[in-house]
Amino acid sequence: xxxxxxxxxxxxxxxxxxxxxxxxxxxxxxxxxxxxxxxxxxxxxxxxxxxxxxxxxxxxxxxxxxxxxxxxxxxxxxxxxxxxxxxxxxxxxxxxxxxxxxxxxxxxxxxxxxxxxxxxxxxxxxxxxxxxxxxxxxxxxxx
Numbered sequence: 001x002x003x004x005x006x007x008x009x010x011x012x013x014x015x016x017x018x019x020x021x022x023x024x025x026x027x028x029x030x031x032x033x034x035x036x037x038x039x040x041x042x043x044x045x046x047x048x049x050x051x052x053x054x055x056x057x058x059x060x061x062x063x064x065x066x067x068x069x070x071x072x073x074x075x076x077x078x079x080x081x082x083x084x085x086x087x088x089x090x091x092x093x094x095x096x097x098x099x100x101x102x103x104x105x106x107x108x109x110x111x112x113x114x115x116x117x118x119x120x121x122x123x124x125x126x127x128x129x130x131x132x133x134x135x136x137x138x139x140x141x142x143x
Contacts, residue, residue, distance in 0.1 A: 002085060002129035004028050008039060010056070012049050019049035021118065023086075023130065040138035042094055048115035055123045067119040075119075077102025084117040086130040089137045102109060 008024035021044055025037040044052075051067045064072060074081055076110075083099045096114040096119075101107055118128065 001025050001132050001133060003135060005130050007010050007052070007056075007128070009114055010036065010049060010053055012053060014046065017046065018043045019042070020045055020052055021052065021115065023128065024092070025135075030059045036110075037038070038139060041127075042114055042138075043115075044115035048113075048119055049071065051119040052115070055119060058123075065131050067116065070116075071123070074100055079108075081121050081124060084112075084114070084121050084126055086134055088126070088131065089134045093125075094134070096120070118122050 004026050006026045007021060009022045011020040011022075013019065020041045022039055022041050024039040024132070025033065027033045030055045051065055052080050054061070054065075055067065059067075065105040080101045081098060082101050085097045085099065086094055087097055088095050096117045098110045098117050099107060100110060107130045120126075121128075
């Protein structure tokens with residue numbers, strides 16, 4: 001089962017190669033959480049962190065960066081990024097998928113890094129879902 005989550009914060013340390021984003025559990029529209037929301041961090045690279053931060057803040061640049069380009073291609077082809085799914089965690093590496101609905105109605109599933117998926121979908125408020133077993137593994141003390 002997948003759990004709806006949101007980007008709750010981003011930590012950028014420009015003197016480090018490792019940046020952090022944190023995902024936090026949220027209720028589905030029209031529902032309420034019954035327990036304390038779960039959350040966990042994901043380590044990402046500086047370019048992805050800066051792209052997410054820039055897109056969150058709506059900072060315009062003269063030329064599109066890779067995430068802007070991909071979002072534009074999806075839109076220009078009549079597609080829509082419906083959801084981001086973080087599907088599994090293997091040896092401290094998270095794996096994600098983009099669910100893109102094409103103009104013809106076909107649903108495409110494309111492998112992605114979570115940081116890239118979030119950078120592409122953040123400005124469109126694309127929902128993020130995380131597999132329950134990924135949350136369990138990511139919130140264990142030894143991770």
